[in-house]
Amino acid sequence: MRSATPWSDVLSYLVEATGETLYMVGVSTVIATAFGVPLGVWLQLTAKGGLRPNPAVHRVLGFITDLGRSMPFIVLLVALTSVTRLIVGGSIGSTAVIVPLAVGAIPFVGRLVQNILSEVHVTVVEAAVTTGASTLRIVRSVLIRESLPALINAIGVTVIALIGYSAMAGVIGGGGLGDLAIREGYQRFNDRILWSTVAWLAVLTTLIQLGFTRAARASDRRRHASV
Amino acid sequence: MITVENLTKSFQGVNALNGVTLDVEAGTVLGVVGPSGAGKSTLARCVALLERPDSGAIRVDGTDITALDGSALRAARRQIGVVPQGDSLLRQRTAAGNIALPLESAGVPGPQRRSRVGELLDLVGLTDKAGAYPDQLSGGQRQRIAVARALAANPSVLLADEPTSALDPETTGSVLTVLDRARAELGVTVLVVTHDMGVVRKICDDVAVLEQGRVVEHGKVLDLVSDAASRTSGALLPAVDLNPINESSYDRVADVVLVGFAAVGALLPEASHRFGVELNIVGGGLTRLGETPVARFRLGLNGERSDSALEWISEAGGAVQRSLKGPQGVAA
Numbered sequence: 421m422r423s424a425t426p427w428s429d430v431l432s433y434l435v436e437a438t439g440e441t442l443y444m445v446g447v448s449t450v451i452a453t454a455f456g457v458p459l460g461v462w463l464q465l466t467a468k469g470g471l472r473p474n475p476a477v478h479r480v481l482g483f484i485t486d487l488g489r490s491m492p493f494i495v496l497l498v499a500l501t502s503v504t505r506l507i508v509g510g511s512i513g514s515t516a517v518i519v520p521l522a523v524g525a526i527p528f529v530g531r532l533v534q535n536i537l538s539e540v541h542v543t544v545v546e547a548a549v550t551t552g553a554s555t556l557r558i559v560r561s562v563l564i565r566e567s568l569p570a571l572i573n574a575i576g577v578t579v580i581a582l583i584g585y586s587a588m589a590g591v592i593g594g595g596g597l598g599d600l601a602i603r604e605g606y607q608r609f610n611d612r613i614l615w616s617t618v619a620w621l622a623v624l625t626t627l628i629q630l631g632f633t634r635a636a637r638a639s640d641r642r643r644h645a646s647v
Numbered sequence: 648m649i650t651v652e653n654l655t656k657s658f659q660g661v662n663a664l665n666g667v668t669l670d671v672e673a674g675t676v677l678g679v680v681g682p683s684g685a686g687k688s689t690l691a692r693c694v695a696l697l698e699r700p701d702s703g704a705i706r707v708d709g710t711d712i713t714a715l716d717g718s719a720l721r722a723a724r725r726q727i728g729v730v731p732q733g734d735s736l737l738r739q740r741t742a743a744g745n746i747a748l749p750l751e752s753a754g755v756p757g758p759q760r761r762s763r764v765g766e767l768l769d770l771v772g773l774t775d776k777a778g779a780y781p782d783q784l785s786g787g788q789r790q791r792i793a794v795a796r797a798l799a800a801n802p803s804v805l806l807a808d809e810p811t812s813a814l815d816p817e818t819t820g821s822v823l824t825v826l827d828r829a830r831a832e833l834g835v836t837v838l839v840v841t842h843d844m845g846v847v848r849k850i851c852d853d854v855a856v857l858e859q860g861r862v863v864e865h866g867k868v869l870d871l872v873s874d875a876a877s878r879t880s881g882a883l884l885p886a887v888d889l890n891p892i893n894e895s896s897y898d899r900v901a902d903v904v905l906v907g908f909a910a911v912g913a914l915l916p917e918a919s920h921r922f923g924v925e926l927n928i929v930g931g932g933l934t935r936l937g938e939t940p941v942a943r944f945r946l947g948l949n950g951e952r953s954d955s956a957l958e959w960i961s962e963a964g965g966a967v968q969r970s971l972k973g974p975q976g977v978a979a
């Protein structure tokens with residue numbers, strides 16, 4: 421029986437792994453948002469009763485989106501190896517994990533966004549149409565602005581989900597907190613590292629969730645208005 | 648000026664509009680009334696360019712707007728202010744921000760936009776609510792902001808679909824006042840859809856009655872009320888036969904509609920005086936259509952020249968609708 425890892429070492433493990441996790445999750449969230457929001461907008465515009473209804477386009481987009489969502493992340497991780505190599509010039513390490521994370525999250529974000537945008541009441545959208553606003557303006561000033569609080573919450577949900585998926589990053593040497601808990605903690609029977617990581621993950625996800633909830637509330641103009 | 652010609656529109660086999668023809672003169676208010684499902688909203692949505700009719704034409708100031716696309720369509724939409732049925736304000740924008748939306752669509756620069764928004768807030772009497780969000784406004788205030796938004800880009804035409812249907816009578820008054828001011832102060836041509844004859848009574852110059860996608864009655868309110876057979880007179884004028892009367896105590900009994908201050912005030916006493924007949928009001932009453940007093944009375948007349956008196960009333964502009972007790976003393 422060896423002695424427990426000193427707390428100072430545990431701390432430096434955690435700091436490094438947290439950096440890796442935040443890097444992987446942060447960049448893939450940005451990418452997933454950049455592509456997922458337009459995807460969601462496109463899905464909603466082409467939907468029945470949307471601003472540009474187009475059943476054919478909508479069905480094809482919807483099929484691809486749901487196919488992407490149904491793919492287990494671990495499969496994406498290995499299936500996308502060659503694509504990843506093409507994009508980031510390597511197939512292992514934190515950077516390489518970003519590609520499958522982002523690809524997996526785009527359809528996830530797309531559906532969330534579409535559902536949220538479809539909640540904007542049709543009368544409100546039509547009122548904007550009657551002002552002669554262009555479709556782009558309506559998307560920006562009405563669909564997205566009216567649902568901004570819900571959209572921010574959806575990005576928060578995405579971040580938490582991606583933290584979960586990033587735990588599998590160890591498979592291709594991506595590191596991060598999940599990998600730390602599994603490789604250094606679980607597989608080496610190092611309870612101190614395992615439980616510290618688990619506790620820190622709980623704190624981290626709670627903090628992130630809290631941050632997004634705050635941001636969503638701040639963007640909700642209905643709450644803090646002067647009468 | 649709006650002209651609707653032979654408009655048809657169907658939804659999956661349901662004929663919502665079956666050849667609707669009507670017009671609204673520049674600077675007047677037309678009320679479109681009719682039972683639920685008659686096609687009122689479909690008509691309004693076609694004129695608002697939210698729905699494309701199957702056939703027929705809609706002209707706004709002479710131009711057919713039914714076949715427009717792209718930027719021409721958006722430009723035409725700016726010429727037509729719309730107050731949609733139901734809550735339509737952006738909840739994440741202030742009252743002022745909502746009114747500014749059409750000005751943003753039209754590319755009006757910031758400073759001009761702000762001064763125009765100020766004018767409109769003043770027009771609808773909500774200057775003190777500029778910074779309030781829709782959730783902080785009452786239903787009537789929200790509708791007034793919706794009217795202000797519809798008027799922001801200086802449209803020549805204003806459409807309102809059931810603007811008062813969710814409001815109590817008092818708030819309804821404030822919204823109708825705003826529509827009336829739009830016509831009076833901005834010269835806008837107004838088409839208002841409603842199932843509330845009170846709206847017609849208060850602000851409409853003309854009325855069109857829609858039933859099953861057809862116009863079954865269309866004309867000036869003040870003309871239609873003089874026609875006993877019209878639906879409009881039945882709906883707007885006081886009932887005459889609330890109290891059964893003893894017809895045998897009169898030589899003649901007749902219903903008469905009088906329109907305007909002069910007719911209501913002077914016609915009956917003058918007839919009585921000229922022909923030396925005793926003239927009693929035995930039923931009916933007085934109402935007001937817009938600013939105009941209108942009366943429907945049931946008259947009981949006694950005297951030899953009762954028929955001449957009724958004839959004279961009719962020639963002097965009163966509408967003698969029916970003689971219940973005719974020259975032979977028989978109920979007609």
Ligand SMILES: Nc1ncnc2c1ncn2[C@@H]1O[C@H](COP(=O)(O)OP(=O)(O)O)[C@@H](O)[C@H]1O
Pocket residue numbers: 658659661662663681682683684685686687688689690
């Ligand atoms: N988008 C639609 N799809 C199918 N049917 C419709 C649609 N809009 C209206 N209708 C039908 O057309 C008829 C007229 O409706 P509408 O114009 O809303 O009447 P109103 O406003 O007078 O109550 C109704 O039978 C209604 O069910």
Ligand SMILES: [Mg+2]
Pocket residue numbers: 687688689732809
């Ligand atoms: Mg309706």
